[in-house]
Amino acid sequence: xxxxxxxxxxxxxxxxxxxxxxxxxxxxxxxxxxxxxxxxxxxxxxxxxxxxxxxxxxxxxxxxxxxxxxxxxxxxxxxxxxxxxxxxxxxxxxxxxxxxxxxxxxxxxxxxxxxxxxxxxxxxxxxxxxxxxxxxxxxxxxxxxxxxxxxxxxxxxxxxxxxxxxxxxxxxxxxxxxxxxxxxxxxxxxxxxxxxxxxxxxxxxxxxxxxxxxxxxxxxxxxxxxxxxxxxxxxxxxxxxxxxxxxxxxxxxxxxxxxxxxxxxxxxxxxxxxxxxxxxxxxxxxxxxxxxxxxxxxxxxxxxxxx
Amino acid sequence: xxxxxxxxxxxxxxxxxxxxxxxxxxxxxxxxxxxxxxxxxxxxxxxxxxxxxxxxxxxxxxxxxxxxxxxxxxxxxxxxxxxxxxxxxxxxxxxxxxxxxxxxxxxxxxxxxxxxxxxxxxxxxxxxxxxxxxxxxxxxxxxxxxxxxxxxxxxxxxxxxxxxxxxxxxxxxxxxxxxxxxxxxxxxxxxxxxxxxxxxxxxxxxxxxxxxxxxxxxxxxxxxxxxxxxxxxxxxxxxxxxxxxxxxxxxxxxxxxxxxxxxxxxxxxxxxxx
Numbered sequence: 001x002x003x004x005x006x007x008x009x010x011x012x013x014x015x016x017x018x019x020x021x022x023x024x025x026x027x028x029x030x031x032x033x034x035x036x037x038x039x040x041x042x043x044x045x046x047x048x049x050x051x052x053x054x055x056x057x058x059x060x061x062x063x064x065x066x067x068x069x070x071x072x073x074x075x076x077x078x079x080x081x082x083x084x085x086x087x088x089x090x091x092x093x094x095x096x097x098x099x100x101x102x103x104x105x106x107x108x109x110x111x112x113x114x115x116x117x118x119x120x121x122x123x124x125x126x127x128x129x130x131x132x133x134x135x136x137x138x139x140x141x142x143x144x145x146x147x148x149x150x151x152x153x154x155x156x157x158x159x160x161x162x163x164x165x166x167x168x169x170x171x172x173x174x175x176x177x178x179x180x181x182x183x184x185x186x187x188x189x190x191x192x193x194x195x196x197x198x199x200x201x202x203x204x205x206x207x208x209x210x211x212x213x214x215x216x217x218x219x220x221x222x223x224x225x226x227x228x229x230x231x232x233x234x235x236x237x238x239x240x241x242x243x244x245x246x247x248x249x250x251x252x253x254x255x256x257x258x259x260x261x262x263x264x265x266x267x268x269x270x271x272x273x274x275x276x277x278x279x280x281x282x283x284x285x286x287x288x289x290x291x292x293x294x295x296x297x298x299x300x301x302x303x304x305x306x307x
Numbered sequence: 308x309x310x311x312x313x314x315x316x317x318x319x320x321x322x323x324x325x326x327x328x329x330x331x332x333x334x335x336x337x338x339x340x341x342x343x344x345x346x347x348x349x350x351x352x353x354x355x356x357x358x359x360x361x362x363x364x365x366x367x368x369x370x371x372x373x374x375x376x377x378x379x380x381x382x383x384x385x386x387x388x389x390x391x392x393x394x395x396x397x398x399x400x401x402x403x404x405x406x407x408x409x410x411x412x413x414x415x416x417x418x419x420x421x422x423x424x425x426x427x428x429x430x431x432x433x434x435x436x437x438x439x440x441x442x443x444x445x446x447x448x449x450x451x452x453x454x455x456x457x458x459x460x461x462x463x464x465x466x467x468x469x470x471x472x473x474x475x476x477x478x479x480x481x482x483x484x485x486x487x488x489x490x491x492x493x494x495x496x497x498x499x500x501x502x503x504x505x506x507x508x509x510x511x512x513x514x515x516x517x518x519x520x521x522x523x524x525x526x527x528x529x530x531x532x533x534x535x536x537x538x539x540x541x542x543x544x545x546x547x548x549x550x551x552x553x554x555x556x557x558x559x560x561x562x563x564x565x566x567x568x569x570x571x572x573x574x575x576x577x578x579x580x581x
Contacts, residue, residue: 050419052574077421084419086576088412092344093337101337104330105422128344148421 001064003028003152003183004049010057011044018044020207022058026200028151031174031184033194033215036204037296042187043085045204046154049185050082063152078107081150081182085157089137091130095121098129098140099147106148119143119173135166142173146182153177155186159193171196191288205296219291226286228255228263231279233271242270327426334422334430339437352400353442356392360384360446363511364454382457382540385450387510390536392442393472394529397435399501401480405431406493409484410576418574432477439473457540461548465539471554472532475561479528482564485571489578504529528560 004026011019019041026032034042047053048060051067063079065072090098096112103109116125119139124132132140138158145153158174159167174197178184188194194201195215202212203219211219230253232238238248243263247254257263260283271278343349367380408414417427450456459465483500487493505511507520508530514520524530535553538546 052415052419074421074423077419080419082416082419084412084416086412088416090341090413092341097337097340101333102420104333105420107421144416 001028002026002061003030003063004032004185005061006045006049006058007060008058009045009048009055009060011041011048011053012056017207019048022204022207022209024202024209024212026152026183026185028183029178029181030199031178031186031197033198033201034185034187034204035189035191035194035201035292036187037189040204040296041207042204043156046156046185046187050080050154051076078148079151081145081148081153083142083145083153083155083158085160085187087134087137087141087161089129089140091128093129094126095129095132095140095143096125099143102144102147108149109147110149112147115143115147118146118176120169135162135169138162138166138170139173142170146177150182152183152185155184157187157189159188159190167193191292195288203292203295210295211291215288218288219286219295221286221288221291224286225256225258226260227284228257228260228267228282229253229284230281233276233278236276242266327423330422330426331429331433334426335433335437338430338434342434342438348400352396352438353392353445356388356395356442357445357449359391360388360449361453364450379454379456381450381454383537385446385454385456386459386537386540387533389443389446389469390472390529390533391505391510392446393439393469393536394476394501394505394532396438396442397432397473397476398480398483399497400438401431401435401477402483402487402497403493405481405484406487406497407490409573410490410493410578412576414574415576428481431481432474435477435480436470436473439469443469459539459548461539463539464548464550465536468532468535468539468550468554471557471561472535475528475557475564476532478561478568479564482567482571485568485573508533528557531556 002025004024006025007023009019009022010017022041022045024032034045036042044053048055049062049067051062051073054068060067062076065076067073067076093101095116099112099115103112113122113125116122119142121132121136121140121143124136129137129140142155142158145155155174159170162170171193174184174186178197184197186193186197198215200213201215201218202209204210213219216222232248232251232253238246238253241253243255243266245255245257255263264283267278363384364381367384370380371377372380372383405414418424447458451458483497484493487496504524504527507524507527508514509521509524510529510533514524521530531550531553535550535557538550538553539548
């Protein structure tokens with residue numbers, strides 16, 4: 001049984017279709033990312049999976065139960081953890097107090113000190129929450145998400161608004177949770193976050209999934225054309241090179257090819273024979289960002305027309 | 308896509324017996340902790356009614372009011388500020404903190420935890436009641452030892468009046484919170500509604516029960532709360548300490564508040580909804 005199964009999910013607010021015909025599955029133990037621009041339907045989808053919002057159509061299962069079913073809602077909430085997009089902290093409690101309070105809501109919570117250590121707040125355990133930095137508050141927020149020892153953790157844009165070191169800390173925390181066997185479903189609009197964390201990713205754009213796969217293969221990234229790039233060695237002209245289809249721009253050679261192995265072989269063999277170097281030699285694959293921007297172009301265009 | 312068949316064994320229902328009752332107790336404890344750990348909030352809530360009483364009591368001195376059978380003015384102010392304290396804690400403070408919790412996202416997060424809604428709301432209302440009782444005790448003590456004002460003659464009627472008041476004004480406070488669109492507006496909107504009603508209801512000076520002002524405020528709950536708390540002090544000869552009519556009006560307002568709260572309740576911050 002997958003941790004999350006979604007089939008033909010639809011949600012509309014009045015005339016506005018927030019999500020339409022979305023289908024995907026999240027396997028137990030994996031880190032699954034929903035990637036998409038603001039307003040693409042990420043939060044709506046995740047809120048339906050949590051049982052916070054009702055869907056308009058389609059089928060959804062979270063940990064084997066329908067999240068909209070009131071009879072099983074309390075059971076479901078004992079087994080999921082949620083970290084919301086907005087930082088929601090109560091300033092006057094200490095870190096330990098708020099974690100203790102929330103631990104009491106769950107039938108089998110994690111030990112408080114274990115969670116405090118996990119989120120790296122041991123030294124701040126008895127300090128008021130209002131004295132913590134933004135990054136520390138965010139980590140406490142994640143701590144509150146995992147205090148119930150959830151099988152499945154939802155993270156809605158967990159690093160939005162964090163500085164680089166705060167992001168790095170949160171990533172490490174998510175990796176650690178995933179390594180402990182927690183299934184993680186996160187939303188994000190950062191490509192590097194997907195590459196750093198996700199086993200699989202689905203791209204939401206204009207209320208629909210436009211692509212899904214692993215971060216390395218999505219949108220055909222692992223196949224297709226690459227760009228080989230290097231600086232033209234001194235005393236060599238473009239016509240001397242053993243490959244065709246080269247372009248020269250300010251001393252930089254670029255070769256677009258679908259046959260990277262052969263081109264590289266010819267090129268490097270040729271250079272070694274002549275005792276030449278190929279300064280800055282690099283094989284550049286389409287970045288996830290390129291794929292993402294291409295996939296979400298339509299959504300952005302409609303956005304631009306609207307505004 | 309695998310078949311979508313439920314395989315888990317969820318426990319049904321939202322009430323799980325004695326464990327849930329303990330959960331209410333725990334939640335009340337943390338609500339109290341959160342309230343008293345915020346010194347500004349605590350001082351404002353409890354201190355405000357005390358300062359009012361002290362100022363008005365000092366100004367009144369030994370003057371008397373003819374409206375309620377020539378009693379000392381301070382004998383009017385003490386029950387008046389007991390009523391005020393309850394309304395401030397249960398209506399004013401509860402409405403503002405509820406809006407804040409909703410807009411900050413705390414309500415949403417609690418909704419997504421296993422804590423049942425009824426446990427949360429019971430604990431919130433009980434917590435407001437505890438704060439009210441603290442205020443009542445402080446005000447009665449100051450009245451007794453500071454101004455020589457005697458306490459309620461009918462304790463039963465007094466307790467009934469404050470319990471009905473606490474529950475009803477809490478319901479109105481929760482209802483009010485659903486009418487406030489955002490955090491910034493919470494303080495001003497709630498306070499304006501509250502203080503205008505207080506002004507119309509003769510808290511700072513006794514109003515003649517036959518005046519036009521009394522007729523207007525007869526439709527509002529605040530004046531009834533003041534008279535319901537005032538009556539058990541049993542100051543007028545032959546008057547009953549049990550103000551059933553006042554309590555009924557307060558309870559009806561409480562019911563209206565509860566209906567508004569249930570119909571308009573939202574867990575998510577309203578500023579985020581499109």
